[in-house]
Amino acid sequence: MKKLFLTVAAVFLLASAAFAEKKEIRILSVNDIHAKIENMPQLAAIVDSLRAIYPDMLVMSAGDNRTGEPLNDLYEVPTYPMVALMNQIGFDCSTLGNHEFDGGQTGLATVTHLSNFPYICCNIHPDPKWGINTIPYKVFVIDDVRIAVIGAVQVGKAGHPDSHPDNVTDILFTPVEETLQEYKWLADENDVVILLTHIGYEEDVELSQYVRWADLIIGGHSHTQVNGGEVHNGVMITQVVNRLDNVTFITLTVQDGKVVDRKAENIKVEGYPKKNTAVAELLRFFSDNPAFKRVLATLTAPMTSYEELGCMMTDAWRVETGADLAFTNTGGVRYDYLPAGPFTVSDVLRLDPFGNDSVQMELTGQEFKDMLIATTYADSEYGFPKVSGVNCEVIFDKKNPEKIKDLKITLPDGGKFDLKKTYKVTTNSYTAAIANSPRKDQGRALNRTTASLIQEYLEHQKTIDYTGVCRVKQSVSAK
Amino acid sequence: MKVQVNRTVVDIFDGARAQHAVLRYLVHRRLSQALLKQGRIQDAYGHEIGLDAPLHEGQIIKFKV
Incomplete structure (x- = not known):
């Protein structure tokens, strides 16, 4: 009798194992939103419609929620609009992207405290004095399925995420793969392991060979449009292009504590026909941003030419980056008149609206000269650049008016400009890209937008007057 | 840093x-x-x-019109 009972029990157990219930976990993931706040009402509508069917769906961000939209980045509490919109949508978690550090340590601390969701990142170790609130992993339990999410942020050549070095002082970052391995034990205690990374697609593919214990990598950083999800080394990898063009909807099927099936598809956010009205209303509120009306300095006389405004811009870049020289393509100066009176944040953003990064190079005088000429040719619609730290006399060829026949550069006091001396030169990222002239040092991005340098300069100056300032004289050769 | 755009470094x-890499490529190719x-x-x-995708040393990208 006892034998029969044991046999029946064994058969029952085997049968129940064979037919163990399959459970499906749904995740909606985004990455590199870069403060595309105008698409948040559409994202909210997508989340609403999916949560109506799948109420336990997790919504995750793989970092770089901020940076790229002045309405967000220059709010009184920088990036608060994104935090509020993500709170309203009901994000479950985010990892840190390199741009989360753009607001500095205290800025990031504020963001982590204002968010209703945790920032998950295992390889950041901030000094407690900053008050940055992150956790290395979080376990979500949905329908008795345990889902461990481990976050990680990119570490660049400099040993920290790609942000301005001042923004990451007194924060230790440890290598991504090595640090993730410290959390391998989570695979033994949970049914699903998700890595929420901000390291780039190619790096995620490489990482996958070392983290076969994970089921899914939700990636960010490289703005790569993966078609749904791809499996590399047994690990599914997802990522979408930046600025909330798409999101990824992921379904994980779990049975007996294992992921037995994975599906991922993209949903188009840009142009999605529905909007969540509450989120749209919140967006309207944030769009009327009083921070844009903030007065940075007072203009004691009107600025009346591209030359005057370009001189002010390049002075700002030179002074605020500690450079010897600065220059901009003339097409980068977007208006030629500003009346006397307040110089506001809005005025700066209209003057320099492209979100260009600042780039610094070590150039010889000759390389600088060649770069000015190359910029003129590449930006031919607008002509010779605007400069700071030198004066220029440009002579165009009478036979070919677009060609520079001679360029004389002098120091501001009229002294000789040394073509062999090395100068620290700042320009914007667009100019650094288009100026295709020979130089040893291509430079490095300073992770500070050129518009932010102008704002800082104006705040430091308090009053400015560029009446009649002219550093570039242009003429046509006699022959 | 060096980046490959199509067949051009x-x-x-x-x-x-x-x-930025594509702009340099276009200027270089006089496009x-x-x-x-x-x-x-x-x-x-x-x-x-x-x-706006960040690039790294040695990265290969393709630009198609």
Whole structure:
């Protein structure tokens, strides 16, 4: 009798194992939103419609929620609009992207405290004095399925995420793969392991060979449009292009504590026909941003030419980056008149609206000269650049008016400009890209937008007057 | 840093984004910069990447109009 009972029990157990219930976990993931706040009402509508069917769906961000939209980045509490919109949508978690550090340590601390969701990142170790609130992993339990999410942020050549070095002082970052391995034990205690990374697609593919214990990598950083999800080394990898063009909807099927099936598809956010009205209303509120009306300095006389405004811009870049020289393509100066009176944040953003990064190079005088000429040719619609730290006399060829026949550069006091001396030169990222002239040092991005340098300069100056300032004289050769 | 755009290696500043490498490529090839907004940028795997995608040393990207 006892034998029969044991046999029946064994058969029952085997049968129940064979037919163990399959459970499906749904995740909606985004990455590199870069403060595309105008698409948040559409994202909210997508989340609403999916949560109506799948109420336990997790919504995750793989970092770089901020940076790229002045309405967000220059709010009184920088990036608060994104935090509020993500709170309203009901994000479950985010990892840190390199741009989360753009607001500095205290800025990031504020963001982590204002968010209703945790920032998950295992390889950041901030000094407690900053008050940055992150956790290395979080376990979500949905329908008795345990889902461990481990976050990680990119570490660049400099040993920290790609942000301005001042923004990451007194924060230790440890290598991504090595640090993730410290959390391998989570695979033994949970049914699903998700890595929420901000390291780039190619790096995620490489990482996958070392983290076969994970089921899914939700990636960010490289703005790569993966078609749904791809499996590399047994690990599914997802990522979408930046600025909330798409999101990824992921379904994980779990049975007996294992992921037995994975599906991922993209949903188009840009142009999605529905909007969540509450989120749209919140967006309207944030769009009327009083921070844009903030007065940075007072203009004691009107600025009346591209030359005057370009001189002010390049002075700002030179002074605020500690450079010897600065220059901009003339097409980068977007208006030629500003009346006397307040110089506001809005005025700066209209003057320099492209979100260009600042780039610094070590150039010889000759390389600088060649770069000015190359910029003129590449930006031919607008002509010779605007400069700071030198004066220029440009002579165009009478036979070919677009060609520079001679360029004389002098120091501001009229002294000789040394073509062999090395100068620290700042320009914007667009100019650094288009100026295709020979130089040893291509430079490095300073992770500070050129518009932010102008704002800082104006705040430091308090009053400015560029009446009649002219550093570039242009003429046509006699022959 | 050096980045390959199609078959051309361009030397560009550290911290450059995909659009910067493509702009340098277009200027180098004497092509209109306006093509930047008309084309698509792909990584070595053939995935589309954004204009603001960060680049790293030795990265290979493709630009197609």
